[in-house]
Amino acid sequence: MINQLRYIFSRKEKVKIVLILFMVIMGSLLELMGVTIFMPFTEILTNPSVIKENDYLYYFYDLFHFSTEQYFLAGLTGVIIFIYIFKNAFLAIEKNVIYRFCYSTQMKLSVNLLKSYMKKPYTFHLNKNVAELQRSIQEDTDLFAKGIIHILELIMEVTVCAVLGIYLFVVSKSIAALVLIMLLLCLGAFTALSKRYSKKLGRKGQKYKGKLYQWMNQSLGGIKEVKILNREDYFVSAYSGYFEKYVYGLRINRLIAELPRHFVEASCMTGLLVAILVKMFFGYSDITVYIPQIAVFAVAAFKLLPSVGKINSHVADILYSLPSFDLIYRDLKEIEGSSEEAHGEREEWNFEKEIIVKDVSYHYPDAEELVIDKANFVIPKGKTVAFIGSSGAGKTTMVDIILGLLQPQEGQVLADGLDIHKNPNTWHHELGYIPQVIYLSDDTIRNNIAFGVPSEEISDKAVIEALKKAQLYDFVENLTEGLDTFVGDRGVRLSGGQRQRIGIARALYHNPEILVLDEATSALDNETEAAVMEAIENLQGMKTMIIIAHRLTTIKNVDEIYEVAGGRVLPKAKEEVFG
Numbered sequence: 001m002i003n004q005l006r007y008i009f010s011r012k013e014k015v016k017i018v019l020i021l022f023m024v025i026m027g028s029l030l031e032l033m034g035v036t037i038f039m040p041f042t043e044i045l046t047n048p049s050v051i052k053e054n055d056y057l058y059y060f061y062d063l064f065h066f067s068t069e070q071y072f073l074a075g076l077t078g079v080i081i082f083i084y085i086f087k088n089a090f091l092a093i094e095k096n097v098i099y100r101f102c103y104s105t106q107m108k109l110s111v112n113l114l115k116s117y118m119k120k121p122y123t124f125h126l127n128k129n130v131a132e133l134q135r136s137i138q139e140d141t142d143l144f145a146k147g148i149i150h151i152l153e154l155i156m157e158v159t160v161c162a163v164l165g166i167y168l169f170v171v172s173k174s175i176a177a178l179v180l181i182m183l184l185l186c187l188g189a190f191t192a193l194s195k196r197y198s199k200k201l202g203r204k205g206q207k208y209k210g211k212l213y214q215w216m217n218q219s220l221g222g223i224k225e226v227k228i229l230n231r232e233d234y235f236v237s238a239y240s241g242y243f244e245k246y247v248y249g250l251r252i253n254r255l256i257a258e259l260p261r262h263f264v265e266a267s268c269m270t271g272l273l274v275a276i277l278v279k280m281f282f283g284y285s286d287i288t289v290y291i292p293q294i295a296v297f298a299v300a301a302f303k304l305l306p307s308v309g310k311i312n313s314h315v316a317d318i319l320y321s322l323p324s325f326d327l328i329y330r331d332l333k334e335i336e337g338s339s340e341e342a343h344g345e346r347e348e349w350n351f352e353k354e355i356i357v358k359d360v361s362y363h364y365p366d367a368e369e370l371v372i373d374k375a376n377f378v379i380p381k382g383k384t385v386a387f388i389g390s391s392g393a394g395k396t397t398m399v400d401i402i403l404g405l406l407q408p409q410e411g412q413v414l415a416d417g418l419d420i421h422k423n424p425n426t427w428h429h430e431l432g433y434i435p436q437v438i439y440l441s442d443d444t445i446r447n448n449i450a451f452g453v454p455s456e457e458i459s460d461k462a463v464i465e466a467l468k469k470a471q472l473y474d475f476v477e478n479l480t481e482g483l484d485t486f487v488g489d490r491g492v493r494l495s496g497g498q499r500q501r502i503g504i505a506r507a508l509y510h511n512p513e514i515l516v517l518d519e520a521t522s523a524l525d526n527e528t529e530a531a532v533m534e535a536i537e538n539l540q541g542m543k544t545m546i547i548i549a550h551r552l553t554t555i556k557n558v559d560e561i562y563e564v565a566g567g568r569v570l571p572k573a574k575e576e577v578f579g
Ligand SMILES: Nc1ncnc2c1ncn2[C@@H]1O[C@H](COP(=O)(O)OP(=O)(O)OP(=O)(O)O)[C@@H](O)[C@H]1O
Pocket: 126, 364, 365, 366, 367, 371, 389, 390, 391, 392, 393, 394, 395, 396, 397, 398
């Protein structure tokens, strides 16, 4: 764990941790002062003449020229009040510093994880469940922050206990020894229990939390199909099943964390009282001799016992959050260096001539069979090329390779000699991509078209131009709020064809040289499909276009057709395709 923390925290944060530890030790010393100050207080209360008998007390009595013992006691009361106010103010500030540090760490890790996941190659996302990534970004970073709080609080409690323990030992060795033995026994037993169960429970909790996110996404993401098929109960029961397992783990871990507190309190109180009785029967019989000692022990016990209970609780909570420490460390380390930043900055580059696909072969990381086997073809600038083939033949795979999302195991894709997989940032600048299902965010039409461009940098002129080319401008112009119209979550307030054309406008916003279209014909009716295709056909000749065709009717006017079948990508004459 130490190595993980050393890796996760920056130099500046490590300095902050040292400062926090210093504050923690200061806080513990203040706690000690709060307790020790009661010893002279109770002594003077029971026997005022002690002021003159005790050299230290008399020194202060004389120094401040107190005329009576009552005034001295009043002065001492003032000091105690001050110490308590100062101590509690200091502890409040200390907590604020700890919380600020931990929650800003949580924010930093969450943002870093999101950024790192987004920078990972496309293949990383093919093998990952979105729910798991959501959980890591949200829940694991939350558990990490809580884990750090527990570690700092554990150090705080241990210091308090150690300092108070030493002090009690000075006051009365026999009582302190007995209490200490009781405490150590309790601590040992319960720490062993948490060690055995808490980390395991944490790992399971992490797994179930991922499942909860997954079922939440599935239930609400597919709400249309769910409602029509009346499958609400199925999704709710799967969700509640995982929640039951998740809360079981939470409950057991909380019990492991909380039980010792009560056990420790009961057993230590017993130890303390038995020790006093033993002293009384076998030592001096005059109970007043013990009053100051008992008072100190009472105050100390008041502080010490909850602290010991909390130590157990923190240990259990730290162990529960360890799987999140592991995950964050592993993910940040794995991501380090493999992000696409390694591909460097975008260069000034314009596509002028052709895309050459040269001996390209590809298989998915977890499969051996080649989906694309030695593909060779050329797409000249300004031409429209369609890929046809049966479902599962590899059309999308071929296009994803051209998009630079999938890196072929063999061969190259060269655009005017530029290896697109070595220069993805430069390449992507020339591309516009229109997927089958357009992802629309719950935002305005303007922001959905400029997608990812900060509001103040959006050019309305470019948005309108893109809408016109996508043949959607008339529709938007007639909306009361025009470009400011909200489209609803995933564009629920738009029709399928409108969503598709927003996708086209989005791809055109940057005025890219090459347009890649995964035809969404299956989702559209004939009339809408015709409108969408008309928008696309209008762009022919102006742009280089690559179309994944699902219906032959839509590609009558393309320049070239390639058929993907059995891993091969071969040109097809139009006469052959259309008979
Ligand atoms: N992430 C993946 N991991 C493993 N195999 C995959 C993955 N994605 C696709 N495949 C497999 O690769 C093959 C080609 O898939 P691809 O999506 O390219 O076909 P397609 O021609 O575009 O099909 P469709 O027309 O149905 O969209 C299929 O057999 C598919 O099962």
